[in-house]
Amino acid sequence: MGEKRLQATRVVDIRPDQVFTLLATPDRHPDLDASGTVRGSRTHRPVGAVGDVFVMDMHGEDMGDYAVENHVVAFEPDREIAWAPATPGGDRGGQVWGYRLEPCNGGGSTRVTHVYDWSGVTMERLLPYLPIVDADGLAATLERLAGLAEQA
Template sequence: MGEDRSVRHEVRSIEASRVVEAPAAQVFSFLSDPVNHVAFDTSGMVRGSTTGATIAGVDDVFVMNMHNAIKSNHQVENHIVVYEPDRAIGWAPAEPGHTPAGHTWTWRLAPAAPDRTVVSLTYDWSRFSHIEMLDHLPVINCAQLLASLDRLAEAL
């Protein structure tokens, strides 16, 4: 397991990768269903999806129930900004009714064998526009990003 994982940390982004023992189509299908997002959350903030629909393309929005020390219980709209079936999916969180704040979560999938996929997860806050909240970013660290990938692998 350890030999199939890596981390890269830029100034305002973190990327982690690992090999998952599942085909890219299966990984993409799992990530496209917001109900599954609790399974790979390592921030402790994701409580569940309010949306029953599977993500179908760019500009879709799914809503998650969240909890953290700053806002307590709240909801976040996640705007789909990347959607390439079986290759990549990404979203930009926003306060309900507002434009995204400028941070994104992007999952990239690269088939490594028929039943193996290199999954890369990037958390990027380089365009975050809420200056008053910037000190609270990143919301997760490198170890948590890797743990998210591990949880995804376990869930599949």
Template structure:
């Protein structure tokens, strides 16, 4: 049986969908949301507004030998519904993993947030040997949703 190559978590957040989307599309907020501890700060980013945009983040992790940067290529954007990006080492094309956020209103003041980390498109054998996917655990993603809930309530 093939191993699942994605992790999906969900949480209902006590905030309107627009407020959740506002936080997710602002890369300046991403270090506060990151449950993995890899995201340090924004290097170059405006508010996400469309597919095809790229924003750069300062990162740190043992899997990359310390500090590094990523370019995040926006792959999904639907206002107040969905935002997603594929991450790549800065200056390179994405090797295949993606972060996707899907939002569904549950009444006026609650939003069901579905967050997916998907590495099913990673096919580079050398990369698969170097990086032990998943780099980010289900617990990290659940922590990220908790951080998102806190961020929209402030």
């Protein structure tokens, strides 16, 4: 397989701090997820730093119901947030989901880049399922983010 990283970018009509607040709040992730796999948060508190872990309830067509621990690997308020999913108490698996934020239009809007990187995956059992989303799926999540922004 060639490139093991996808991204999509879109401008949303709210400030970077407002976008960051949505992304750093696990309870909002089901509202953002266009895939339908993210079902709910077990953590119920905002992410605050690299090293934080938030747990999400998930559902996959092939896997049924399961939980993931998301280990925060990048955290720069109003600029970047990313996490690496792991089995509870186990291996991170090598995937990273993240967002980079750039102010635009005088700071009243935000250019959001949603990134999915699976280049670090070494677990053989995961490889047949990767990538688990395509660029259109990332763009659909950004569409949902934009919709939430318009409601804010």
